[in-house]
Amino acid sequence: MRLTEGSSNALKDEDLQQVIAHVQKTSAEPLLHIAMLQVSFRVGLRAMEIAGLKLSDLMDTQGQINQKVTLRKKTTKGSRGGVAYFTHPEVRAALEQYIVQVRSKKSTDHDNVFISAKLTPFHPSSMSRLFGKLYRDAGLEGYTSHAGRKGLARTLNSKNVSTYNIQNILRHANIETTVKHYLSVDEDVLANIVGNV
Numbered sequence: 001m002r003l004t005e006g007s008s009n010a011l012k013d014e015d016l017q018q019v020i021a022h023v024q025k026t027s028a029e030p031l032l033h034i035a036m037l038q039v040s041f042r043v044g045l046r047a048m049e050i051a052g053l054k055l056s057d058l059m060d061t062q063g064q065i066n067q068k069v070t071l072r073k074k075t076t077k078g079s080r081g082g083v084a085y086f087t088h089p090e091v092r093a094a095l096e097q098y099i100v101q102v103r104s105k106k107s108t109d110h111d112n113v114f115i116s117a118k119l120t121p122f123h124p125s126s127m128s129r130l131f132g133k134l135y136r137d138a139g140l141e142g143y144t145s146h147a148g149r150k151g152l153a154r155t156l157n158s159k160n161v162s163t164y165n166i167q168n169i170l171r172h173a174n175i176e177t178t179v180k181h182y183l184s185v186d187e188d189v190l191a192n193i194v195g196n197v
Contacts, residue, residue: 009143010182011041011151018140021138023134035114036114037148038088038091038094039091039094040149041149042152044169045071047131047145049075049084050122054111055111055112057072067085067087068086069083070083095113099113103115106119114127127145131143131147132145135147149170149182150182152169154183158188163183
């Protein structure tokens with residue numbers, strides 16, 4: 001069965017830590033994989049957006065990571081573009097470590113942030129497959145490249161972030177997409193809400 005964008009499992013923080021621990025032990029390029037995972041889970045980018053992310057958009061003129069990154073229309077779903085927020089300390093640390101220790105040493109004419117072992121940018125479909133492989137290898141079945149994005153939505157929802165703000169963070173054109181495919185009722189959150197009324 002083929003999973004659609006919203007039908008994969010949602011990554012939880014403990015799942016992310018499980019995948020990162022596995023990557024640190026087994027990956028030939030752990031800093032690359034950890035940075036990709038953090039961008040997916042902490043920023044909510046799609047695989048195609050991660051594959052198309054450019055250093056010239058991510059970094060300012062002093063070589064610092066921008067907190068707000070305008071995504072290029074041709075790399076986004078529906079060619080809508082939008083703004084992504086690179087503000088979480090863990091995503092910034094992972095990207096800084098990857099860029100300094102790995103990406104800056106990969107000699108290539110490409111401006112893409114994420115470069116494969118062949119020194120070429122990732123194609124969106126190969127980026128998507130890589131996410132699935134990282135999850136499977138770490139023992140997480142049924143997780144696709146959307147698991148991090150969906151996990152971010154669920155995490156924000158559990159922190160009582162408004163659906164409207166979640167929609168805008170994920171850059172969904174329609175709020176129904178956010179509600180139908182990315183959010184679900186969390187009984188622990190409901191119990192906490194009722195307990196504090």
